[in-house]
Amino acid sequence: xxxxxxxxxxxxxxxxxxxxxxxxxxxxxxxxxxxxxxxxxxxxxxxxxxxxxxxxxxxxxxxxxxxxxxxxxxxxxxxxxxxxxxxxxxxxxxxxxxxxxxxxxxxxxxxxxxxxxxxxxxx
Amino acid sequence: xxxxxxxxxxxxxxxxxxxxxxxxxxxxxxxxxxxxxxxxxxxxxxxxxxxxxxxxxxxxxxxxxxxxxxxxxxxxxxxxxxxxxxxxxxxxxxxxxxxxxxxxxxxxxxxxxxxxxxxxxxxxxxxxxxxxxxxxxxxxxxxxxxxxxxxxxxxxxxxxxxxxxxxxxxxxxxxxxxxxxxxxxxxxxxxxxxxxxxxxxxxxxxxxxxxxxxxxxxxxxxxxxxxxxxxxxxxxxxxxxxxxxxxxxxxxxxxxxxxxxxxxxxxxxxxxxxxxxxxxxxxxxxxxxxxxxxxxxxxxxxxxxxxxxxxxxxxxxxxxxxxxxxxxxxxxxxxxxxxxxxxxxxxxxxxxxxxxxxxxxxxxxxxxxxxxxxxxxxxxxxxxxxxxxxxxxxxxxxxxxxxxxxxxxxxxxxxxxxxxxxxxxxxxxxxxxxxxxxxxxxxxxxxxxxxxxxxxxxxxxxxxxxxxxxxxxxxxxxxxxxxxxxxxxxxxxxxxxxxxxxxxxxxxxxxxxxxxxxxxxxxxxxxxxxxxxxxxxxxxxxxxxxxxxxxxxxxxxxxxxxxxxxxxxxxxxxxxxxxxxxxxxxxxxxxxxxxxxxxxxxxxxxxxxxxxxxxxxxxxxxxxxxxxxxxxxxxxxxxxxxxxxxxxxxxxxxxxxxxxxxxxxxxxxxxxxxxxxxxxxxxxxxxxxxxxxxxxxxxxxxxxxxxxxxxxxxxxxxxxxxxxxxxxxxxxxxxxxxxxxxxxxxxxxxxxxxxxxxxxxxxxxxxxxxxxxxxxxxxxxxxxxxxxxxxxxxxxxxxxxxxxxxxxxxxxxxxxxxxxxx
Ligand SMILES: [Zn+2]
Ligand SMILES: [Zn+2]
Ligand SMILES: [Zn+2]
Numbered sequence: 021x022x023x024x025x026x027x028x029x030x031x032x033x034x035x036x037x038x039x040x041x042x043x044x045x046x047x048x049x050x051x052x053x054x055x056x057x058x059x060x061x062x063x064x065x066x067x068x069x070x071x072x073x074x075x076x077x078x079x080x081x082x083x084x085x086x087x088x089x090x091x092x093x094x095x096x097x098x099x100x101x102x103x104x105x106x107x108x109x110x111x112x113x114x115x116x117x118x119x120x121x122x123x124x125x126x127x128x129x130x131x132x133x134x135x136x137x138x139x140x141x142x143x
Numbered sequence: 144x145x146x147x148x149x150x151x152x153x154x155x156x157x158x159x160x161x162x163x164x165x166x167x168x169x170x171x172x173x174x175x176x177x178x179x180x181x182x183x184x185x186x187x188x189x190x191x192x193x194x195x196x197x198x199x200x201x202x203x204x205x206x207x208x209x210x211x212x213x214x215x216x217x218x219x220x221x222x223x224x225x226x227x228x229x230x231x232x233x234x235x236x237x238x239x240x241x242x243x244x245x246x247x248x249x250x251x252x253x254x255x256x257x258x259x260x261x262x263x264x265x266x267x268x269x270x271x272x273x274x275x276x277x278x279x280x281x282x283x284x285x286x287x288x289x290x291x292x293x294x295x296x297x298x299x300x301x302x303x304x305x306x307x308x309x310x311x312x313x314x315x316x317x318x319x320x321x322x323x324x325x326x327x328x329x330x331x332x333x334x335x336x337x338x339x340x341x342x343x344x345x346x347x348x349x350x351x352x353x354x355x356x357x358x359x360x361x362x363x364x365x366x367x368x369x370x371x372x373x374x375x376x377x378x379x380x381x382x383x384x385x386x387x388x389x390x391x392x393x394x395x396x397x398x399x400x401x402x403x404x405x406x407x408x409x410x411x412x413x414x415x416x417x418x419x420x421x422x423x424x425x426x427x428x429x430x431x432x433x434x435x436x437x438x439x440x441x442x443x444x445x446x447x448x449x450x451x452x453x454x455x456x457x458x459x460x461x462x463x464x465x466x467x468x469x470x471x472x473x474x475x476x477x478x479x480x481x482x483x484x485x486x487x488x489x490x491x492x493x494x495x496x497x498x499x500x501x502x503x504x505x506x507x508x509x510x511x512x513x514x515x516x517x518x519x520x521x522x523x524x525x526x527x528x529x530x531x532x533x534x535x536x537x538x539x540x541x542x543x544x545x546x547x548x549x550x551x552x553x554x555x556x557x558x559x560x561x562x563x564x565x566x567x568x569x570x571x572x573x574x575x576x577x578x579x580x581x582x583x584x585x586x587x588x589x590x591x592x593x594x595x596x597x598x599x600x601x602x603x604x605x606x607x608x609x610x611x612x613x614x615x616x617x618x619x620x621x622x623x624x625x626x627x628x629x630x631x632x633x634x635x636x637x638x639x640x641x642x643x644x645x646x647x648x649x650x651x652x653x654x655x656x657x658x659x660x661x662x663x664x665x666x667x668x669x670x671x672x673x674x675x676x677x678x679x680x681x682x683x684x685x686x687x688x689x690x691x692x693x694x695x696x697x698x699x700x701x702x703x704x705x706x707x708x709x710x711x712x713x714x715x716x717x718x719x720x721x722x723x724x725x726x727x728x729x730x731x732x733x734x735x736x737x738x739x740x741x742x743x744x745x746x747x748x749x750x751x752x753x754x755x756x757x758x759x760x761x762x763x764x765x766x767x768x769x770x771x772x773x774x775x776x777x778x779x780x781x782x783x784x785x786x787x788x789x790x791x792x793x794x795x796x797x798x799x800x801x802x803x804x805x806x807x808x809x810x811x812x813x814x815x816x817x818x819x820x821x822x823x824x825x826x827x828x829x830x831x832x833x834x835x836x837x838x839x840x841x842x843x844x845x846x847x848x849x850x851x852x853x854x855x856x857x858x859x860x861x862x863x864x865x866x867x868x869x870x871x872x873x874x875x876x877x878x879x880x881x882x883x884x885x886x887x888x889x890x891x892x893x894x895x896x897x898x899x900x901x902x903x904x905x906x907x908x909x910x911x912x913x914x915x916x917x918x919x920x921x922x923x924x925x926x927x928x929x930x931x932x933x934x935x936x937x938x939x940x941x942x943x944x945x946x947x948x949x950x951x952x953x954x955x956x957x958x959x960x961x962x963x964x965x
Contacts, residue, residue: 024481025493026295037302038195044204045196045279052209052235056254103284106241109249110222118247119219123284129241129248129273 102126160474162214164188166198166305166320167297168343168474172216173287178202179210179223179232182316186214189286190294194302196279199286201302205309209233213286224275226252228259238274239282242266250275296476296484298343321347335687335723337734338489342473345488349469349688352724357462359716364455372451374407376443377434379425381593381626384437384445386422390453399424401566402591404456405435415444421456425593436593464665465688471695478695482528487694487728489735496526497700499554507549509578510542514768516743517543523740524702525550531729531739532704535761536908537747537877544680544704545575551676551700552581552655560674561658562693564685564712566591568875572680573598573658584654586663601658603668606650607643618642644668661685664693673697680704681875683727686712690728703729707739708760710874710901747877747911749774751788755935759928760904776879776912780827784943784950789913792936793820794920794944794953799888802842808895809842810886813917814850820882820915821865822856823947831864835878837906839870839896843886870896870906881910885918893925900928907932924957933957 103122106129110117123129162177163170169188176199177186183206187199194201203209210232215221225232231252238257241248243266251257257272275282289297304323311318320343332351339345375387386407390399399405403424411417420443426434437443471478478484485492505521506513513521517539524530524547534540544561551559561576563569569585574597577583585601587594592604599605608622621639625631631639647668651657659666661679677698682690683705689712694701707730714720733739741761745753746768757765771787784791797812817836824834838844844867851862866878883906887894896902907914920942923929934957936942943950 024485024495026481026485026490033191033193033195034302041195041201041204041279041302045200048204048207048209049235052233053254056231056233056236056252060255104246106246106248108219109227109247110219111225111227121218121284123248127273127284128271129239 162186163474164190164198164297166201166300166308167192167294169289169293169297170474171287171289171293172214173218174289174293175199176211176213176281176286178206178208179212180206180208183208183312185312188289188297189281189283190289190297191280192294192297192300194300194305197281197288198300198305199281200276200279201305202309203234205305206312209235217286219285224250226250226256228252228256231256234275234281238272240267240269240272243268292481293476296481297341298473299340321350332718332722334721335726335731336489337731341488342469342484346469346473349724350466352719352722353462353465353686353688355719356714356716356724357459359719360462361457361459363715364457368452368454370452371449372407372453373449374451375448376445379436379593382440383593384440384443385425386435386437386451387432388435388451388453389431390433399427399433401425401427401594402588404458404590405433406454406456407435407437408452408454409444409447409450410452412447412450415447416442418442418444423590423593426595461662461689464662464692465686467665468691468695469688472691475695477697479697480528480699483694483698483701486529486732489731495528497528499525501525502550502553505546505550507546507579509580510545510549510575511539513543513546514539514744516741517546520740520742521546521550528699529701529732529737530703531732531737532702533706533708533739533741534704535706535708535742535745535765536756536905537745537753538742538765539744539746540680540704540706540742541571541575543742544572544678544702545579547702548572548576548656548678549579549581551678554676556675556700558652558654558672558674559656560664560672560677560693560696561656561680562661562664562677563680563682564661564689565681565875566596566660568681569658569660569663570596570598573601576656576658577601581655582653583656583658584651586651586657586659586666586668588660588663588666603647603650607646610646610650618646661689661692664696669696675699678702678704683707683709683729684712684874685727686714686724687726687728687731703732705729707733708901709905710871710899713871744768748908749789749910749912751790751939752907752910752914755932756904756908759931760900774912776829778828781824781829781913782947782950783913784952785940788939788941790915790936790939791941791943791950792916792918792920792933793950794942794955795885795888795917796919797888799886802840802846807842808840808886809846810884810888811846811850813884813886814843814847815854816917817847817882817884818851818854818856818862819947820917821851821862824880825857825861829880831861833879833912834865834882835873835876835880835909836865836867836882836884837870837873837909838867838884838886839902839906840886841869843884844869847884870902873909874905877909877911879910879912881906881914883907883914883916883918885916885923888919888922894923894929897923897929898926903928903932920953920955920957925959925961927960930957930960 102125104125105120106123107118108121110119160170162172162175164175164187165185167188167190169175169190174188175186177184187202189197189199191197196204199211211224211234213219213222223232224234224237226237227249228251236252236254237250238253239248240251257269304320307323308320311322332355333348335348369390372388377385377387379385401424404421405424406419406421408419409415409417420437420439422435422437424433425436482492482495501522505518520532520543524532532543548559548561561572563572573583573585583601584603584606585598586603596602621631621635625639674696675698677693679690679693682703711725711727714725741764743764744766750767750771753765753767757763783789793816795813795816797810799808799810802809821834836847848867852859855862885897887897920933924933933942940952942953944953945951
C-alpha cells in the first residue's frame, strides 16, 4: 500500500555525453573484435559443441530458478501475454544445463523461431 | 560491558548492499551483474538513470572491463556469460541465437563461432544473432531494468560522476562515491540543501557534518581532565559506590548531564595502589556537585578523599546512530514509506491523505479539554502522512501531542513511537500519554538507568524489575543475588542477561507506546521493532540526522512538533553550524512549503507579557488563555512601575567584563541588581522556587550564583534555592517570575548571543506572572528587534531606572537600529 506518485522531470541525457559514450562503446567493440582475431590466428577452427539432445523433450534439469512457476505459463496460455518462455542453454563446467526464461514476444530472437514454426506448420 | 550490545549492532541492517549497484545502489538480484575482472568484481545494475547507457555498460566501457557474472538469485543463477561453443567471455562479442524449431537459445560469440561453417547446417538460426548489449543496455530479459520505484529511490548519478569515480577506482578500487565529495581538511564542508536528489546525496551532505561535530565534541570532552579533585564517598540504594565531587562549570565549556561517563583516577600513595574506575553521572546538584556511580565496587580507596583526577569518557554512540540512520534511510527501502522518503528529500509528491476513520471526540481521557486550535491540530494530523505542529510557548504542545498519540494508538496500526531530543521532554510526554490510559514504556539509555526520573514506574528497567509473575521469579532471584553481591558468576550472569532481555522484549512488545529520546530510538533493544506512526516533540531542537533515527524504523505517518521561532539544536562545531547542521528537519520542511499547524492559545504568560512576543514572533496570532486576574499575584507587594503590568526594563549602565575563563562575559552591576530584585521578591512574599534568574552568558550565571550566596541580604539558603540558568537551558520551562540579565554593555563590540531573535523569544516567554529585564538600552537598541522591545517597554512606561523603591521612567536615548537583521 506504499503507492507514491513523485512528480519528476523526464531524465535528460546530455547529447554531448551521449555522443561521447557512443564513440567509446564503438571503440571497445572494435578493439574486442580485433583482439579476438589476433588471439585466434593460427588456431584450428573450433568444433561446434552444442549438443542436440536439448531438443528432445523436456530437460531433466529441475534446478532452474526462474520461469518455472505455474503463473507464468498460465500467462502465456491466456494468449495476451507479451512474453514467451524459452530455454536458455548454459554450461556449468562441462555439464550442460537449461534454464527457463521469459523473453518478450517481440524480440527478434523469438520472432524468427515463431515465423519458422508457422512456416513449418503450413507445409 | 553494558554497552556491549551496541557495539555488536550492525548499522544498515545486513549486507544486502554487497551486490548493490556501485553507481546507484539498486540491489535487486535480477537487475544486477558483477563485473568479472578479478581486480574489480563490482556490481552494477542495468538501469540508465539519466545517462546514455545502462550502469553496467557504462562501467564496462569506461573501465574497459569485458566480463560479467549474473547474480546467484537471478533467473539463470550464478553464471559467467560466455560463448557456449568457445568459452569467449567478452560481452561485447556475445549474442544469443535461437534454435530453428525449438524455444531454445544459447550465447554465441560473434568471432569466430558465428561464422563457423559447421553450425550452418545444424538446427541453429544464425541469421538472427542478437547481441547481448543492445541499445547500450544488457538484453532486458536477461538482466532486468529496475522498476520505476526502485530507480526513484536509487542514487541519481550523473555521467560526470561516473567518469570521476571510474577515474578514482583506477588508483583506489575500494573508493566509494562518497569519497568524491570528501572535502580536504581545510575545506568548508558542503552546506545543507533544501532538496536532495536521493538519500545518498543527503547522506553525503550530512555525514561529514556529523563527523565534524563528533570530532569536535570528542576533542573538547577528552581535553577536560581535572586534577586535585576532592571526593566525598557514599553508597547508593543499589549498593553501588557513589563519588560526590565538585566539577565547577565556570572555567570550562563542558556541560555534564546525567548519564555521562567519567573516569575517576587515583595515582596511589604509600598505603594505596594506583586505582581507577569508570562511572556514570547520576545526578548534578544545585551546588554544582556531581554524583558519579562507579561501575566497580571493589578496591575503591574509600579512606582517601583528596588528590583524585577526573577525565571525561567520550562515547560515539549518538553520532554512530545518526550515521546509521542515514545509511538505513539510503539503503533500506522499508525504512520509511515511499511518500515520506520523497517528501523528506524535497521531491514533489502528490498529496496523500491517510485513510482512517476519525474519532468523534478529539480530546483524550485523562487530559484537559482541548481548545479549538488544538482540536484542529489533532484532526489534521490524523489525516496526513506528514505534519508539523508549531507550539509557541505555553500553548499546550504536550497535551496536544498526547491526544494525537492516544488516537493513533487506538487506530490499531501497531505501536506508536514517541521521541524528543531531550530526556526531560520525553519524560513529560510519557507522563501525559500514560494519563490517557495507554500502556507506555519509557526506554532509557542503560547509562541513565540509575538517574532518577519522574516517570520511573514507566521505565523499561523498572518494569522489568517489578514485573510480578511467577515465571519471572528466576530473574528476580538472580537480580536479588546481583544486588546483594554486586556481581554474578559468569554462568549466572549469562542466564540473567538472557532472562532480562526476554523480559524486556515481552514488556516492550506489549506496550501501546514506546517513549525514548531520538538517539534512544537507535537502541539495539528496538532493532527489530517497526513503528508506522512516529511523533517527535521538540523536533526543532534536534538536528536532521537525529530526527531521522526514530523515522527509519518504518515510518508511514510522521508528526513533528516544535517551534522554529525558539532556539534550535546546539551545535558546538562552528564549521558544522555554518554549513547548516543547526537547521532542523522541521525548519527545512517549512521552507519546502509544509505549513505548520500553529497552536494559538497560550496559558502561561500574563497577557501583558505575551503581547510583545505574539506581535514580534507569531504575527500577532497568539491568544491568551489566561486572564489578567488569573495572573494577578495577590498579597505580593512588588514595586511594578505600572500596576497590572508586571514587567519592566531596568536600565543598567555597568560595564561588561570577560570572565575568568576568557570565553564568557559577566556584568557586576547587573549581578548586584539581580540580587536586589531577588531580595525584594523574597521580602514581598515570593518563594525561591517561583523565581528564575536567566542570562545568556555562563560567566554571568556563575557570577550571580556566587554573588548572591555571599552578598544576599537574607538567609543564604534562600538564594541557594533560586535557580540561576542560561537562557538556552530554560527553553521548554517556566517560572512565575523571571529576571533576565542581558550582560552585554560595550561601545563597539555588539551584543553577541543577544542578536538571535529566537533567544530573545525564549527569554521573554518563560515567566507566568512577571518579568524584569536588566540591560543597557544604548547598546541593545542598535539591534532592530531589541530596539522595538525597548520602544514597547518605553511606550508602556516600563523603561525605568533608579533605586528599586523609587523607580523612575528613564529618558535614555536609543540608538538608530541597523537596518538589516535576520
Ligand atoms: Zn569492472
Ligand atoms: Zn545502477
Ligand atoms: Zn565463441
